[in-house]
Amino acid sequence: xxxxxxxxxxxxxxxxxxxxxxxxxxxxxxxxxxxxxxxxxxxxxxxxxxxxxxxxxxxxxxxxxxxxxxxxxxxxxxxxxxxxxxxxxxxxxxxxxxxxxxxxxxxxxxxxxxxxxxxxxxxxxxxxxxxxxxxxxxxxxxxxxxxxxxxxxxxxxxxxxxxxxxxxxxxxxxxxxxxxxxxxxxxxxxxxxxxxxxxxxxxxxxxxxxxxxxxxxxxxxxxxxxxxxxxxxxxxxxxxxxxxxxxxxxxxxxxxxxxxxxxxxxxxxxxxxxxxxxxxxxxxxxxxxxxxxxxxxxx
Numbered sequence: 001x002x003x004x005x006x007x008x009x010x011x012x013x014x015x016x017x018x019x020x021x022x023x024x025x026x027x028x029x030x031x032x033x034x035x036x037x038x039x040x041x042x043x044x045x046x047x048x049x050x051x052x053x054x055x056x057x058x059x060x061x062x063x064x065x066x067x068x069x070x071x072x073x074x075x076x077x078x079x080x081x082x083x084x085x086x087x088x089x090x091x092x093x094x095x096x097x098x099x100x101x102x103x104x105x106x107x108x109x110x111x112x113x114x115x116x117x118x119x120x121x122x123x124x125x126x127x128x129x130x131x132x133x134x135x136x137x138x139x140x141x142x143x144x145x146x147x148x149x150x151x152x153x154x155x156x157x158x159x160x161x162x163x164x165x166x167x168x169x170x171x172x173x174x175x176x177x178x179x180x181x182x183x184x185x186x187x188x189x190x191x192x193x194x195x196x197x198x199x200x201x202x203x204x205x206x207x208x209x210x211x212x213x214x215x216x217x218x219x220x221x222x223x224x225x226x227x228x229x230x231x232x233x234x235x236x237x238x239x240x241x242x243x244x245x246x247x248x249x250x251x252x253x254x255x256x257x258x259x260x261x262x263x264x265x266x267x268x269x270x271x272x273x274x275x276x277x278x279x280x281x282x283x284x285x286x287x288x289x290x291x292x293x294x295x296x297x298x299x
Contacts, residue, residue, distance in 0.1 A: 008283070008291065009198050009233045010115060011079035014065055016102045018086045019054035021046030021093055023119050026148040026178055029208035032086040038206055052093055065109050072111035078140075078296045080113045089116050090123040096130055103131040110138030113296055117144040117175050121159035125166045134167050138299065144173035144196075153183045161193055171195035171294045174221075177235055178202030178210075182217040190221075191228025195294045197221050201238020203278045210239040212275075218285050231292035237281035 005013045018036050022028075022045070030045070037045040046052030065081065072079050083089060089099065106114050118124065124143055128134060134141060143163050145156040157174075164172045172193060176183070177200030190197060199218050202210040218234060225232035283289055 010082040012081045013085040015086045017056045019043040029205040034205040069109035090118040090120045100131040107135035119146045121145040124163035148180045150183045191230045196231045197225045198233045200235035212240040234290040241276045241281040
């Protein structure tokens with residue numbers, strides 16, 4: 001859960017606590033819920049009609065980032081730490097003292113780059129101030145928000161920009177995973193304000209069956225990042241693989257073809273996908289593996 005991770009866009013994961021409340025379509029197939037609530041029964045995941053419970057991680061576990069920081073200082077590196085892969089730092093239901101403790105830990109680990117990814121960017125500024133403010137000794141915090149569809153691009157994007165302007169983080173980033181539709185964030189945000197774009201398809205989690213992602217959804221964000229100088233990282237394609245340029249049908253689990261279509265400005269964009277499982281689609285986008293990260297200054 002901490003020292004090593006299979007997440008390609010970070011070096012470590014750290015969970016100050018476990019548990020969350022569902023707030024958007026990206027939460028429908030939550031891997032953290034499947035692991036910690038459904039499989040391990042450690043917490044109760046928050047969803048309509050169900051109040052969440054939270055489990056704080058132990059003191060020995062909280063000392064791990066201090067070890068990573070010492071190693072990074074010796075090596076002259078800046079490892080990326082995805083904070084709260086099994087929670088959300090800016091969840092309204094979390095004890096504010098837990099968040100203050102987290103920011104104290106962040107302040108003590110200046111050689112680490114802390115990636116604070118949230119589905120609640122509207123809470124960032126107020127909750128950071130309540131936790132004692134940004135770390136005074138180093139700029140080692142990056143704020144990101146999940147953008148899975150156009151609605152979240154329109155809602156979450158501006159809130160993230162406000163947090164960036166108010167708090168001066170190391171950089172801002174979008175996590176477009178699972179990317180559920182073709183989105184068009186204002187292009188000036190990418191590059192000018194957003195330094196990193198991460199994309200990925202959805203995977204099956206328990207009873208939740210992954211929704212397909214149009215390949216052009218990935219391509220559009222890749223191209224915008226390239227045009228405006230932002231780093232681009234493509235984590236995975238999900239459960240579906242493109243088999244023809246025209247996406248007018250896809251195979252359902254029963255083997256039957258299902259209909260799908262959607263109008264996306266400036267017209268109807270289609271492709272054809274087939275469910276083939278998580279491993280076969282892999283990480284390549286147009287035969288290229290995208291692993292870029294933002295450049296961060298050495299200390």
